[in-house]
Amino acid sequence: MRIFILLLTVILGFGPLVLAQNTPKNYCISCHQDTWQDLKNSIHGKQGITCEKCHGGDPTQPDKALAKAPSTGYIGVPDRMQIVQICGNCHANVEAMNFYGIRTDQLAKYKTSMHGKRLFENKDTRVPVCDDCHGYHDIVDIKDPNSPVYPLNIPKTCNRCHGNKALMKPYGIQTDMFQLYKNSVHGKALFEKKDMGVATCVSCHGSHGALPPGVRQVADACGKCHMNEKDNFLKSVHANLVDQGKFPQCIACHSNHGIQPVSVHLYDQACVKCHQPQSHAYQEGQKLKQLLSSAQQGLQQTQALVQKASIDGIFVEDETALLEETKTKVFQMEPLQHTLSYGKVAELSLQVNSQIKDIQNSIHQKRQSLQMRKIALWPLWIFIFIMVTVLWIRYKQLESSRKDKH
Amino acid sequence: MMKKKIRAWFEKRFDLKAIEQPLDYQLRKPLPKHISWFHTLGSMSLFLFLSQILTGILLLIYYRPTAEEAFESIKFIMTKPYMGWLYRQIHAWGANLMILVVFLHMLRTFVTGSFKKPRELTWVIGVTLFILTLIFGFTGYLLPWNQLSYWATTVGTEIAGAIPFIGEPMKVFMRGGAAVGGETLSRFFVIHVIILPWVVFFLVAIHLFLVRFQGMSTMDPVDKEKEIKKGEGIPFFPDHMVKEGIVWFVLLGILITLSILLPFELGEKANPLKTPEGIKPEWYFMSMYQVLKYFPKLIGIFVVGLAPLLLFLWPFLDRSPNRIPFKRPISMAVGVLTILSLLVFGILGTLSETKQTFFGKTYEFNIYGVPHVINTRGNSVNHNNDKQHK
Amino acid sequence: MDKENNSTHEEQNPSCKINPEITRRDFIGTVIRFGLLATLAGMVLPALSYLAPVTKRGPAGGLSDVGGVDDIPVGGGKKVIVAGSAVLVLHTAQGFKAFSAVCTHLGCLVAWDESRHEIVCPCHGGVYDVDGKVVSGPPPRGLPPHEVSVVNGRIMVKA
Numbered sequence: 001m002r003i004f005i006l007l008l009t010v011i012l013g014f015g016p017l018v019l020a021q022n023t024p025k026n027y028c029i030s031c032h033q034d035t036w037q038d039l040k041n042s043i044h045g046k047q048g049i050t051c052e053k054c055h056g057g058d059p060t061q062p063d064k065a066l067a068k069a070p071s072t073g074y075i076g077v078p079d080r081m082q083i084v085q086i087c088g089n090c091h092a093n094v095e096a097m098n099f100y101g102i103r104t105d106q107l108a109k110y111k112t113s114m115h116g117k118r119l120f121e122n123k124d125t126r127v128p129v130c131d132d133c134h135g136y137h138d139i140v141d142i143k144d145p146n147s148p149v150y151p152l153n154i155p156k157t158c159n160r161c162h163g164n165k166a167l168m169k170p171y172g173i174q175t176d177m178f179q180l181y182k183n184s185v186h187g188k189a190l191f192e193k194k195d196m197g198v199a200t201c202v203s204c205h206g207s208h209g210a211l212p213p214g215v216r217q218v219a220d221a222c223g224k225c226h227m228n229e230k231d232n233f234l235k236s237v238h239a240n241l242v243d244q245g246k247f248p249q250c251i252a253c254h255s256n257h258g259i260q261p262v263s264v265h266l267y268d269q270a271c272v273k274c275h276q277p278q279s280h281a282y283q284e285g286q287k288l289k290q291l292l293s294s295a296q297q298g299l300q301q302t303q304a305l306v307q308k309a310s311i312d313g314i315f316v317e318d319e320t321a322l323l324e325e326t327k328t329k330v331f332q333m334e335p336l337q338h339t340l341s342y343g344k345v346a347e348l349s350l351q352v353n354s355q356i357k358d359i360q361n362s363i364h365q366k367r368q369s370l371q372m373r374k375i376a377l378w379p380l381w382i383f384i385f386i387m388v389t390v391l392w393i394r395y396k397q398l399e400s401s402r403k404d405k406h
Numbered sequence: 407m408m409k410k411k412i413r414a415w416f417e418k419r420f421d422l423k424a425i426e427q428p429l430d431y432q433l434r435k436p437l438p439k440h441i442s443w444f445h446t447l448g449s450m451s452l453f454l455f456l457s458q459i460l461t462g463i464l465l466l467i468y469y470r471p472t473a474e475e476a477f478e479s480i481k482f483i484m485t486k487p488y489m490g491w492l493y494r495q496i497h498a499w500g501a502n503l504m505i506l507v508v509f510l511h512m513l514r515t516f517v518t519g520s521f522k523k524p525r526e527l528t529w530v531i532g533v534t535l536f537i538l539t540l541i542f543g544f545t546g547y548l549l550p551w552n553q554l555s556y557w558a559t560t561v562g563t564e565i566a567g568a569i570p571f572i573g574e575p576m577k578v579f580m581r582g583g584a585a586v587g588g589e590t591l592s593r594f595f596v597i598h599v600i601i602l603p604w605v606v607f608f609l610v611a612i613h614l615f616l617v618r619f620q621g622m623s624t625m626d627p628v629d630k631e632k633e634i635k636k637g638e639g640i641p642f643f644p645d646h647m648v649k650e651g652i653v654w655f656v657l658l659g660i661l662i663t664l665s666i667l668l669p670f671e672l673g674e675k676a677n678p679l680k681t682p683e684g685i686k687p688e689w690y691f692m693s694m695y696q697v698l699k700y701f702p703k704l705i706g707i708f709v710v711g712l713a714p715l716l717l718f719l720w721p722f723l724d725r726s727p728n729r730i731p732f733k734r735p736i737s738m739a740v741g742v743l744t745i746l747s748l749l750v751f752g753i754l755g756t757l758s759e760t761k762q763t764f765f766g767k768t769y770e771f772n773i774y775g776v777p778h779v780i781n782t783r784g785n786s787v788n789h790n791n792d793k794q795h796k
Numbered sequence: 797m798d799k800e801n802n803s804t805h806e807e808q809n810p811s812c813k814i815n816p817e818i819t820r821r822d823f824i825g826t827v828i829r830f831g832l833l834a835t836l837a838g839m840v841l842p843a844l845s846y847l848a849p850v851t852k853r854g855p856a857g858g859l860s861d862v863g864g865v866d867d868i869p870v871g872g873g874k875k876v877i878v879a880g881s882a883v884l885v886l887h888t889a890q891g892f893k894a895f896s897a898v899c900t901h902l903g904c905l906v907a908w909d910e911s912r913h914e915i916v917c918p919c920h921g922g923v924y925d926v927d928g929k930v931v932s933g934p935p936p937r938g939l940p941p942h943e944v945s946v947v948n949g950r951i952m953v954k955a
Contacts, residue, residue, distance in 0.1 A: 197934060225934065227921045313671050315485045317880030324882055328904040331919035373666045384659040387831045388652050390824050395648045397821065402645070460839075464846055478879065478955075488845040655835075 026050055026059040027067060038137035054078065054086050080125045084110065087130045109209035116209075126167065133157055133207075149207070152190065154200040155181055177201075180258030199225060204256075218249035226250075228335035236340040262334075264293045287342055291349045292333055298356045299323075299330045309363050314370070319359050326355040436639030437646055438624040444518075445622070446653040447511035453654050454504040455610065457661065458542075459603060461497040469549070471595035473588035476551035477675040484672065495665030501543050503661065505690045508539050516720075516741055519729030520623035526721035528616045531609055533717045538606050540690060545598040547688060548591060556676035557685040559594075560586045565695075568703040585678065618642075628727035684759050693748045696755030699773055859945070859952040868892075868951070873908025873915075879955035883942050884908060884915065888926055892946060894953045895928040895939035906939065915939065 028051045029036035039045040044053075052059050057074035061067035068074040078086055088107035090096045097104050110116040110130075118124040133149055140147045148157040159178040161167055168175050181187040181201075189198040204213060204221040213221045219242075223230025233239060233249070241247035253270035254262065267289035275282040306323055310316045329352045337345055416422055437445075468487060470479040483490040512532060515521050521529035548559045563586065567577035582589030624631050640646055687695050694713075698706040716723075724737050731738050754775030761770050761780070769777040862876040868887040875897050876883050882897035882905050895915070897905045904919035914931060915924040922933035929938040943954035 197936070227933075228919075313669065315481065318877075321877045321880050321882060324898065324903070324905055328919060331902065331904050335919070335921075377663055377666060380662060381659055383831070383834070384655045386827070387655045387835075390827045390831065391648050391652045391655070394824055394828060395645065395652075397824070398645045398648065402640075460843075464843060467847060486850045488848065488850070489842045490846060492842070493846065658835075 027062045028052075028057070028059045031064075035137055042137060042139045043141050044139060049090075053090075080119065080127075080129045083129045083131055084116075084119070106208040109206070113206065113208060113210045114212070128161060132161075151196045151200055152194065154202055155187070155190070158201045177257045184257060184259045185261045186259065218251055222250045226335075229338050232335050232338035236338060238340070264289045264296070284340070284342060288337055288340065288345055291342075291345050292337060295330050295333055295349050295352045298353065299326060302326070302356050302359050305360060305363055309366065314363070314366050316363070316366075319362055322355060322359050322362075326352055326359070329355070432618050433643045434641050435618070435621060436634045436641050437622045438634055438639050440518075440625055441622065441640055441646065443649075443653070444514045446650050447507055447514055448617070449650045450507045450653055450657055451504065451511050452610065452614075453657055454500050454507060455606065457500050457658075458497060458504060461493045461500065462599065462603075464493045465497055466599060471549070471591055473551065473591055473676075476549060476591060477672070480550045480672060491669070492662070492665055495669050496661050498670045499661055499664045499668075501546055502689075503657075503664075505539055505543055508536050512536055513741075513745075517731055517738075518623065518625065519731070519734065519737075521721045522623075522724070522727070522729060523628045523721075525616070525620055525623060528613060528620070529721050530718055531613045531616070533714070535606060535609055535613065536717075537714060538602060538609070542598065542602050542606070543688060543690060545594040545602070548586075548594045549598065550672060551591060551676045552673040553676055553680075553682050554673055554685075556586060556678070557681060558687050559590065561685055562687055562691070563590075565698060565707075569707055570704060587678070623729065625729050627729060630727075686755065689752065689756070692755040693751035696751040696758065696775065699758075859947075859954055861950050862953050863951055865946060865949050865951060871910060871913070873910070875905065875907070876953070878942070878953050881955075883953055884939075885944065885951060885953060886915075886926060892944045892951055893926065893928075894942040894944040895924075896942065897939075899935055900930075900937040900939065901933070901935040 032051075039050065044050075050059065051057065052072075055075060055078070056072055058067050058069070058072040061069075061072075068076075075082065084107065091102070092104050092107040094104050111120060115127040115129075118127045119129065134142075135148060142149050144150065145152065147153065155178055162173065163175050163178050165175050182191065186199045189195040190200060202210070203224065205211060219230050219233060229250075238247050238249075238252070242249055252273075253266055267285045271282050271285045275285070302323060306316050306319050309319070329348055333345055333348050333352075336348060339345075413422070465483060468479055468483045468490070470476060480494065483494055485491075515529065515532065521532075544559075544562060548555045563577050563580050566580060567573045569576065578584065580590070580593070581587070582593045621634075624634070626632060686692065694710050697710055700706070701709055724734075726734055726737070728734050757771045757777075758773050758775040759771060761768055762777075763769070768780045770780050771777050860878045862878065862883070862885060863874065868874050868885060870887050870889060873884055873886045876885055884895050884897040884906060886893045886895075886908060895906075897907075899906050899917040899919065899922055901917065901920055901922050904917050906915050906917045906922070906924065909916045913926065915926070915928070916922070917924075917933065917935070920934050922935040923931040924935070924939055925931050927938075928941055930936075945952050
């Protein structure tokens with residue numbers, strides 16, 4: 001009895017290990033040698049998940065015909081519909097995935113995605129299924145830079161289909177997103193700075209549940225990262241139009257895939273799309289632009305002023321600290337402008353201006369006191385000159401009195 | 407009234423006359439006729455020494471000799487307390503001027519032959535004072551704890567490490583550890599503000615006593631000096647004193663003017679992990695630093711060590727009785743050569759490892775101070791030669 | 797200087813009796829005396845004002861006194877300037893903590909949100925926890941901590 005319990009513990013405790021070691025010989029690979037090379041190093045191969053899990057069949061049978069006998073459930077190359085199901089067998093199974101700590105909602109999400117809907121509802125097999133993005137025999141962890149769904153590789157992976165004009169034609173989907181994205185502020189951050197936190201395709205469209213965000217969801221998509229902008233935007237006059245479906249939120253001014261770094265000139269370029277240049281609304285926008293650009297300019301000039309003073313050997317620690325605060329305020333104006341409230345932005349701009357004035361005054365005073373030191377040299381030397389003269393007269397007097405005595 | 411009372415109080419207790427008479431005698435003891443403006447260099451040194459002590463005491467009020475706080479406390483002195491910047495600048499400029507003035511004072515003594523019998527001891531003390539002034543400069547330079555001072559001190563102490571046998575332990579002893587750090591700062595601080603000031607103070611006192619007691623040297627040959635009769639020379643007080651007053655005022659003006667127009671910048675805080683480019687010692691060590699480059703380490707130190715030894719022994723080596731420069735051609739030649747070599751090596755040291763433009767052409771100076779023309783592509787023409795040299 | 801001044805003064809009287817140009821000598825003597833006095837005053841007065849305490853805090857560097865323990869209630873935070881850079885001091889239940897107040901994203905000054913119990917950046921919505929670690933938002937790194945200690949009821953922050 002005791003021995004039995006011990007044995008049980010050992011088997012349970014070293015279960016996976018024992019299994020891996022005791023796996024009977026896999027005869028599939030005697031023919032499919034090259035496939036085995038891919039599978040061996042994949043995330044599945046390392047876990048002992050091999051051929052029969054996806055393809056059916058009996059790998060323990062050395063005989064080819066017996067291994068692929070109908071009774072073994074052999075399916076050969078699975079079709080697209082099957083692939084989704086086969087992956088889902090494990091990956092949608094909470095019990096199976098619990099051990100690895102992987103989420104299990106991918107299949108459910110996929111079914112809600114445009115890809116999934118077309119596959120299941122329209123039986124459209126041109127849509128991507130799991131292996132189109134993740135690969136198949138050589139699947140690696142998504143944290144591996146070689147994975148096609150590693151953040152750096154996502155745009156290229158999506159572009160494999162979405163950049164294909166012929167493939168996209170029946171759906172009427174644009175195919176220039178990759179080019180646009182590559183040159184956008186996000187694309188540059190991703191490809192040039194290798195910034196993994198930046199938005200890729202999946203950040204806005206979702207991955208397994210990929211969908212184009214509807215007019216009302218744009219702010220939610222962008223607001224995942226740009227939350228202050230989103231909150232402020234929802235307070236603006238334009239937010240009301242969204243409910244009527246008239247205003248596509250963020251992209252109305254900023255565009256989407258090819259989004260460029262923003263500057264105040266957006267007030268000149270974007271507003272005219274809807275507002276006449278003579279209109280009150282356009283003028284309001286120009287007033288905001290004025291506030292922002294003057295604050296930014298003021299900050300830049302003051303930064304240059306402080307830097308120059310520092311180069312000239314003036315101690316500018318206090319001014320640098322104050323400048324940090326001013327910079328924060330100027331940066332704060334950027335999300336705040338999305339309220340399109342002149343009053344709110346003007347309030348911040350007033351604070352910025354007064355701080356800038358303080359810094360400038362303080363630097364000016366320091367420069368003046370340096371100048372004063374130099375001016376103070378004049379009275380000093382006049383005094384020294386007088387002293388030298390009287391002492392010299394006294395010396396001559398002493399000399400002449402000495403000669404007189406002689 | 408008050409004065410008389412105080413005098414009376416003292417007279418009842420001390421034999422004032424016995425003190426006053428020799429004092430008065432020394433004070434009014436006439437100086438020889440040939441006394442010129444060059445003879446005020448000694449009192450200029452004294453003025454600068456006093457100025458260094460006074461400004462030094464003021465700086466000590468706010469200075470903190472730790473690696474963490476030294477730099478910040480100097481910055482504090484330069485920004486917060488009233489005129490703190492001026493005291494620091496006067497102290498820094500005073501140090502540089504003092505080295506120059508003490509050297510010139512020594513040169514004057516050499517030229518007028520005043521170091522000869524019977525004043526050899528005054529000379530030896532004077533040379534000691536000059537070397538102590540240099541050590542003052544070396545130790546004080548580290549105290550602001552900025553990049554320049556940190557690395558100049560690292561290089562400076564490294565040189566000492568090259569002395570055979572005792573060099574390495576001496577280097578570690580000076581630094582208070584393997585590298586220049588907080589321990590070095592403490593050591594240098596103690597030397598700079600406690601040990602040196604008192605040693606110099608007593609040596610100056612002896613030096614001055616000897617000068618007054620033996621009287622100023624005349625231009626007469628050794629053993630034929632005539633005592634100056636009363637009324638013949640220039641009385642030290644008040645006549646010569648007035649002259650020195652003039653010099654002191656001008657020197658004070660120069661100190662303040664330099665402090666304002668050419669202030670010493672504090673620079674960056676010392677960073678033991680980042681060596682800045684082109685580390686060089688202060689100008690007063692430049693020629694010595696340059697000479698060391700031309701010789702293998704040991705011989706270099708021997709050559710450099712010879713100079714102070716020669717200075718000490720000079721009165722015993724130069725035994726001709728004449729004081730007038732024209733009658734001492736060999737001495738003068740040695741003097742001129744020394745000054746010239748100091749200048750040449752100093753200039754070479756300053757130019758070495760820099761790029762300079764003369765008459766539209768840019769020259770790159772290697773570590774030996776040898777120039778190479780740089781062509782338009784910015785490469786040294788003699789680049790290969792240069793490498794072979796090294 | 798002092799000694800010289802007195803001596804000149806003493807010297808003045810006997811020479812006056814001998815020399816006939818009394819007025820001129822007197823004038824020169826007065827000027828010299830006045831000048832020496834002025835020089836002395838010019839040296840002593842600035843030195844005295846130099847010695848006058850300039851701030852409550854000494855030189856910055858090492859530890860800086862940023863306020864009393866009572867200045868920040870438990871659960872509160874305060875932004876202070878230490879050696880020219882902004883530092884956020886927090887009073888948590890576990891004691892005082894201090895972080896650089898410069899957001900690691902684009903250098904805005906972060907603030908302590910008492911109600912959320914988080915450090916938030918007002919510019920791009922970066923959020924840090926009470927240990928300065930990034931909770932959400934764009935900051936690439938956490939806030940570098942500063943050493944804090946409480947000495948005699950004063951909060952001391954290391955620069």
